[in-house]
Amino acid sequence: MPEKPEVITVAKNLKEKILNKKITDVKVLWDNIIATPKGEFIKNIKNQTIKDITTRGKFLVFILDSDVLLIHLRMEGKFTFRKIGEEISKHEHVIFTLDNEEEMRFHDVRKFGKMYLFKKSEVYKVKPLVDLGYEYDSDLLTKEYLFDKLRFKKLPIKTVLLDQSIISGIGNIYDDEILFRSNISPFRKSNEVTIDECDKIIKNTKITLDKAVELGGTTIKSFTSSEGVHGKFQNELLVHGKKKELCPVCKNPIINTKINGRGTYYCKNCQK
DNA sequence: ATCTATGCCTGGTGGC
DNA sequence: TGCCACCAGGCATAGA
Numbered sequence: 001m002p003e004k005p006e007v008i009t010v011a012k013n014l015k016e017k018i019l020n021k022k023i024t025d026v027k028v029l030w031d032n033i034i035a036t037p038k039g040e041f042i043k044n045i046k047n048q049t050i051k052d053i054t055t056r057g058k059f060l061v062f063i064l065d066s067d068v069l070l071i072h073l074r075m076e077g078k079f080t081f082r083k084i085g086e087e088i089s090k091h092e093h094v095i096f097t098l099d100n101e102e103e104m105r106f107h108d109v110r111k112f113g114k115m116y117l118f119k120k121s122e123v124y125k126v127k128p129l130v131d132l133g134y135e136y137d138s139d140l141l142t143k144e145y146l147f148d149k150l151r152f153k154k155l156p157i158k159t160v161l162l163d164q165s166i167i168s169g170i171g172n173i174y175d176d177e178i179l180f181r182s183n184i185s186p187f188r189k190s191n192e193v194t195i196d197e198c199d200k201i202i203k204n205t206k207i208t209l210d211k212a213v214e215l216g217g218t219t220i221k222s223f224t225s226s227e228g229v230h231g232k233f234q235n236e237l238l239v240h241g242k243k244k245e246l247c248p249v250c251k252n253p254i255i256n257t258k259i260n261g262r263g264t265y266y267c268k269n270c271q272k
Numbered sequence: 273a274t275c276t277a278t279g280c281c282t283g284g285t286g287g288c
Numbered sequence: 289t290g291c292c293a294c295c296a297g298g299c300a301t302a303g304a
Contacts, residue, residue, distance in 0.1 A: 001297070032280075058298085074298055075281090091282095110281045112298070128299090155275070162298080172297075260276090263296075 004169030057168030158186030
């Protein structure tokens with residue numbers, strides 16, 4: 001499941017491949033992926049050039065001539081590149097024809113991905129971007145900010161760190177890693193997290209995500225940034241996915257449990 | 273305002 | 289071996 005480091009990696013790879021290419025056509029093979037009215041999406045995107053590719057939260061942000069294309073990969077979204085007319089696989093749902101005789105195809109087994117098209121002037125003023133909290137590396141993300149957001153919430157800290165309106169970009173994997181590195185139990189009620197612990201969470205978020213970005217993200221099951229490209233952060237994971245393994249610090253067994261429906265890994269001894 | 277339940281999806285898994 | 293019910297999981301939405 002692509003989180004911020006994977007989305008950044010995808011954006012970098014796409015930028016090398018398709019910057020300044022023009023989208024000459026688009027075919028939508030699965031309507032639910034397009035969150036903007038389909039006819040409007042297709043009509044408006046045609047003949048716009050890709051001027052830049054960046055990210056906001058877990059969204060890929062394609063800056064076009066007059067519009068901005070947002071793509072959320074959700075669980076398994078990825079891009080494949082094929083020559084025009086090559087056979088379309090059953091998991092390729094949106095086909096962007098580029099002016100270099102190539103097609104950029106959105107491949108998504110679960111069909112959970114979402115795309116939006118907005119005018120540049122409004123994209124940051126409306127949903128979904130308007131609801132996003134600070135980026136993990138923003139100077140505005142302070143311990144006071146986080147503490148204030150947690151104060152009245154009774155949900156477990158694990159759940160609240162997944163709330164994109166507080167810090168944007170953390171998903172289920174890095175959530176577990178951040179809490180392990182911060183020695184905080186994922187079950188801890190958010191309103192019982194201290195300001196010093198907020199400081200730890202923010203610092204460990206920056207350390208963990210920066211390192212993951214440097215290593216090109218985490219490649220497990222569903223994430224490859226583009227064909228043949230693999231991240232290396234999976235080698236740095238300390239607890240997530242470590243079923244039946246021992247804590248790298250204290251050697252007690254890592255617990256695999258479920259918190260508000262999310263698979264969760266932690267060390268009962270190290271995290272309080 | 274906060275929180276829970278549901279729907280969206282399909283490949284993989286586990287039970288028999 | 290084959291069938292099938294069940295599950296993961298980010299996020300929007302509706303309802304409590």
